[in-house]
Amino acid sequence: MVMRTHDQAGGDHAHQPDGDRADPAAQPAGAKSGLPQALGAYLIWGLLPLYLMLVKEVPAFEFVGWRIIWTLPFCLVIVAVRGQFPALKEALFNKQNLALLTLSAALIATNWLVYIWAIAEGEIYAASMGYYLNPLLNVLLGTLFLGERLSRLQWSAVALASLAVAALLAGAVTSLWISLTLAGSFGLYGLVRKQIGVGSLPGLTIETMILILPSLAIVGYFAQSPAGTVFGNDQFLTIVIIFSGIVTAIPLLLFAVAARRMDYSTLGFIQYLAPSMVFILGLTVFGEELKPAQLGSFMLIWSAIALFVWDLLQQKRRAKQQASA
Numbered sequence: 001m002v003m004r005t006h007d008q009a010g011g012d013h014a015h016q017p018d019g020d021r022a023d024p025a026a027q028p029a030g031a032k033s034g035l036p037q038a039l040g041a042y043l044i045w046g047l048l049p050l051y052l053m054l055v056k057e058v059p060a061f062e063f064v065g066w067r068i069i070w071t072l073p074f075c076l077v078i079v080a081v082r083g084q085f086p087a088l089k090e091a092l093f094n095k096q097n098l099a100l101l102t103l104s105a106a107l108i109a110t111n112w113l114v115y116i117w118a119i120a121e122g123e124i125y126a127a128s129m130g131y132y133l134n135p136l137l138n139v140l141l142g143t144l145f146l147g148e149r150l151s152r153l154q155w156s157a158v159a160l161a162s163l164a165v166a167a168l169l170a171g172a173v174t175s176l177w178i179s180l181t182l183a184g185s186f187g188l189y190g191l192v193r194k195q196i197g198v199g200s201l202p203g204l205t206i207e208t209m210i211l212i213l214p215s216l217a218i219v220g221y222f223a224q225s226p227a228g229t230v231f232g233n234d235q236f237l238t239i240v241i242i243f244s245g246i247v248t249a250i251p252l253l254l255f256a257v258a259a260r261r262m263d264y265s266t267l268g269f270i271q272y273l274a275p276s277m278v279f280i281l282g283l284t285v286f287g288e289e290l291k292p293a294q295l296g297s298f299m300l301i302w303s304a305i306a307l308f309v310w311d312l313l314q315q316k317r318r319a320k321q322q323a324s325a
Contacts, residue, residue: 034261038270041254044247046277049127050285051247052119054240058230060117063241064109065218066231068211070245075205078253088202097196098206104192105207111185118178124282125294126175129168130182131275132301136161136308137187145191153311160304167297200256272305 055063079088091097118127140158142148150158168176193203223229230237279298282288 034258035270037254038258038262039273041251041258042270042273043277044251044254045274047281048247048274049119049124049278049281051240051243052116055237055244056120058237058241059222060113060120061218062222062229063116063244064113065215065222066241067112067244067248068109068208068215069219070242071248072205072208072212072245074245074249075201075208075252078249079201079205082201084199084202087199088205091196091198091202091206097198100192100196101198101203101206102210104189104196104203105210107185107189107192108204108207109211111182111189114178114181114185118182122286122288123175123178124278124286124288125290125298126172126178127182128275128278128282129164129179129294129297129301131186131278132272132298132305133161133164133179133183134186135271136304137183138190139308141187141191151311151315153307157304157308157311160300160307164297164300164304167293167300172291172293172297200259201252204252 058066079085091101115127115130118124136158139148139150139154143150165176165180168179193200196203198206219229219231223231231241283290
């Protein structure tokens with residue numbers, strides 16, 4: 001059982017399909033390491049709350065609309081640089097893929113909206129918890145829908161994660177929906193994307209194409225609202241909003257490179273860097289109060305992650321021993 005990792009497009013982890021996976025056995029000797037790219041991607045995602053605080057006064061719906069609008073041209077540029085237009089065209093003319101990408105677009109838009117709203121409302125710990133829960137939820141979804149099997153330690157990790165949710169129910173129920181929505185939308189997004197033979201970047205490009213008309217309608221609505229829109233009226237915020245396309249596309253490209261060069265279990269371990277940074281930001285920069293129920297929940301999640309990572313390392317060690325035997 002291998003941890004399923006997702007590439008994040010602005011606080012959001014998009015599933016990396018099989019076509020983008022690293023194949024360590026196929027890597028030539030002396031191949032470059034993907035560690036710098038992986039660290040770069042997750043550092044950007046971990047620092048994302050600082051960026052989102054710059055646009056705090058922009059309504060979450062409007063900002064998601066602008067983010068989609070400005071992400072599309074950057075994605076198209078990167079698709080051109082990587083020579084992925086044939087894959088993009090093939091996916092666009094495949095009705096089944098297009099239907100599934102429409103569903104995944106709705107899931108990722110929901111994830112973006114909830115994450116941006118949560119940060120703006122100061123629910124930093126709830127957002128962090130969502131991304132801690134996500135990989136463990138992915139494992140459970142793989143068991144339920146993909147016929148994958150869990151080891152005893154992995155079941156123990158899932159049980160501890162369930163206790164963490166129970167702890168939030170006991171003392172932080174008002175923010176529990178944020179964590180569950182973030183983890184659930186990511187998990188279902190990854191499950192849907194796993195059914196599509198489209199790479200992460202072409203897939204995200206098509207998803208933004210699907211969402212472009214609703215996004216234009218949303219920003220048009222806010223432009224005509226009595227309060228108006230800050231875009232075009234506030235020079236600083238306008239630049240920051242346009243920058244959202246780069247914030248979304250650049251870490252995605254870094255992750256795609258890392259996924260080709262690195263062992264996937266190692267990449268999965270690095271995935272926890274982002275929510276850990278978000279947690280630290282909540283504790284220090286944002287000064288959010290850590291409730292006893294939240295602290296207990298995080299301790300259970302960290303224990304679950306430790307069990308899960310230990311099991312992955314043991315599986316990796318046994319696989320190497322069998323390969324060398």
